Amino acid sequence: EVRLVESGGGLVKPGGSLRLSCEASGLTFSSYAMSWVRQVPGKGLEWVSGISGSGNIRHYAESVKGRFTISRDNSKNTLDLQMNSLGVDDTAVYYCTKDRARAFDVWGQGTVVSVSS
């Protein structure tokens, strides 16, 4: 069974930084692209960033470009999201997802990021 477990969420002040991690198990991690998707409480889903299986291709939503950096360590089966210059609009539940072609077929349970003074 494929399992994704996020960690690293918490409360941070505006302008601060946070690093999210996702630990994957039950799959050949390097074979799959991965993504981060977020959801403001009570609102819809927003794709944040994606990375290829090898890690050499990365994509970002315009809303986070230049502030967030996605990375992966295929030797440790981990996916990270470094978030800098955080604003209140970044408050959300952040989900780690496994990509399959053009869909997200496995999701983690999510980690909560709160940006507040």
Next chain:
Amino acid sequence: DIQVTQSPSSLSASVGDRVTITCQASQDISDHLNWYQQKPGKAPQLLIYDASILERGAPSRFSGSYSGTHFNFTVSSVQPEDFATYYCQQFQNLPRMCIFGQGTRLENK
């Protein structure tokens, strides 16, 4: 950029009803549209991919179809566990990005 418009935003139904949710793409995306179910406090779950293919393990009462840029998601006979929010999702290649629909909340009438 491709836009995706999902409707309705909410829908009331009774157990046993047939319901349909739609997503309209702003340009041709072939069959590159997926559907997810999300229950409160839980992560979304993939139900339909490539417009009409049922994800393994998803109940057969869920189905998807499309014609041109118009996509439908249908629940043939709503069950109590189907009251949830549903999202469509599309991936575009140039530029590489993902778009979710606005969501449809299916409520018990």
